[in-house]
Amino acid sequence: MTDIAREVVLARPALSLPVAADFTLVDRAVTPPEGEGWLRVRPLFLSLDPYIGARLRGRHMGERAPVPGETLPGFCVAEVEESRAPAFVAGDRVVVEAGWTDVAWVRSEDARRVSTDIAPSLHLSVLGMPGLTAWAGMTQLAKTGTGDVLTVNAAAGTVGGVAGQITKNLGGHAIGIAGGPEKCALVVDRYGFDACADYRGDDWETRLVSAVGDGSTIHHENVGAGQLAIGIRLLRPYGRVVLCGLADHYHADAGPAVTAIGPIVGKRAQVFGLVVYDFYPRWAEWTALAEPWVKAGRLTIAEDIGEGLDAAPRQIERLMRGENVGKTLIKIDG
Ligand SMILES: NC(=O)c1ccc[n+]([C@@H]2O[C@H](COP(=O)([O-])OP(=O)(O)OC[C@H]3O[C@@H](n4cnc5c(N)ncnc54)[C@H](OP(=O)(O)O)[C@@H]3O)[C@@H](O)[C@H]2O)c1
Numbered sequence: 505m506t507d508i509a510r511e512v513v514l515a516r517p518a519l520s521l522p523v524a525a526d527f528t529l530v531d532r533a534v535t536p537p538e539g540e541g542w543l544r545v546r547p548l549f550l551s552l553d554p555y556i557g558a559r560l561r562g563r564h565m566g567e568r569a570p571v572p573g574e575t576l577p578g579f580c581v582a583e584v585e586e587s588r589a590p591a592f593v594a595g596d597r598v599v600v601e602a603g604w605t606d607v608a609w610v611r612s613e614d615a616r617r618v619s620t621d622i623a624p625s626l627h628l629s630v631l632g633m634p635g636l637t638a639w640a641g642m643t644q645l646a647k648t649g650t651g652d653v654l655t656v657n658a659a660a661g662t663v664g665g666v667a668g669q670i671t672k673n674l675g676g677h678a679i680g681i682a683g684g685p686e687k688c689a690l691v692v693d694r695y696g697f698d699a700c701a702d703y704r705g706d707d708w709e710t711r712l713v714s715a716v717g718d719g720s721t722i723h724h725e726n727v728g729a730g731q732l733a734i735g736i737r738l739l740r741p742y743g744r745v746v747l748c749g750l751a752d753h754y755h756a757d758a759g760p761a762v763t764a765i766g767p768i769v770g771k772r773a774q775v776f777g778l779v780v781y782d783f784y785p786r787w788a789e790w791t792a793l794a795e796p797w798v799k800a801g802r803l804t805i806a807e808d809i810g811e812g813l814d815a816a817p818r819q820i821e822r823l824m825r826g827e828n829v830g831k832t833l834i835k836i837d838g
Contacts, residue, residue: 507534512604512816514572518560520756524817542588547580550834551628557754575603581627629805629831634662637780639790641746642670645776646722650675658726660687662831667724668697679715728752729761736767745775806830
């Protein structure tokens with residue numbers, strides 16, 4: 505059966521930070537592929553992530569930029585409607601890079617089956633790639649444990665929010681940094697951080713220093729060189745630094761992220777670069793730890809949801825501007 509897919513595509517090459525006008529919606533005939541090993545999937549939610557801005561310009565991990573009119577790459581949680589692969593049946597729920605579309609045929613080996621007894625959107629946030637990133641940074645690189653004091657920025661977002669909740673669940677303290685009072689309230693009241701400093705507010709560094717007290721033992725960087733310098737300054741000797749994201753440097757016209765190495769030497773700090781791809785083979789370890797926390801209410805995330813693919817251009821612009829509060833998603837079906 506040939507489907508008519510609703511898709512979001514680039515209307516023009518993305519030369520700068522993406523804005524809504526860079527995208528357009530099209531209807532496209534999707535013909536079933538020949539042969540075995542295919543799944544016909546119906547996406548429930550599409551994940552929008554900060555790396556997309558760089559990916560659309562061909563500046564992400566060597567991946568080529570999509571051309572106007574082409575299906576945009578993006579991960580979805582989806583329901584299998586038809587399976588031509590023995591490992592899957594209709595009704596399975598999977599996470600797969602189906603693209604910005606409401607129906608697709610995907611290779612079965614590219615699909616990861618996920619549980620159906622948890623809200624589907626969580627497989628793109630706390631249990632998905634950003635959650636795995638936080639797990640890798642906190643437990644595999646920084647090796648957080650009892651008594652650690654974490655500072656983490658973009659703390660209302662998935663990576664930052666989950667990093668802090670992991671630290672708290674494993675016996676440490678978490679101090680967030682976020683942009684605006686709404687985000688900071690979320691970080692403390694819902695995510696359970698000990699404190700959160702609003703870097704848009706007056707005298708915010710003084711309030712951060714007082715929240716951190718005797719110094720931090722781990723700094724997790726999601727934003728860029730400016731806040732990294734502050735994180736390193738607050739670190740105790742022999743602290744650990746996880747370099748995860750550069751949300752403030754992804755703009756096409758932004759300069760490179762540059763940081764002074766003297767303070768790193770002075771603090772005898774260990775600095776870890778993090779690429780989540782390295783941890784994809786270990787997804788089951790994170791799921792085994794995280795699912796019970798989710799079910800017990802000890803791991804949560806706010807969701808910033810756009811309804812329908814029509815909302816995707818506006819949602820990606822919000823995310824690129826840092827206006828999102830929590831995990832940015834498009835609800836497609838379900
Ligand atoms: N290394 C890896 O493998 C890996 C994997 C996944 C994600 N990451 C990175 O981890 C970071 C957090 O990811 P996430 O998915 O949880 O995203 P997110 O926190 O939901 O969104 C990014 C946040 O960055 C902050 N930000 C600060 N300056 C910004 C600017 N100039 N433009 C846009 N945003 C700005 C904003 O929060 P505030 O308003 O609170 O500052 C914004 O909400 C990102 O840098 C992402 O690229 C890295």
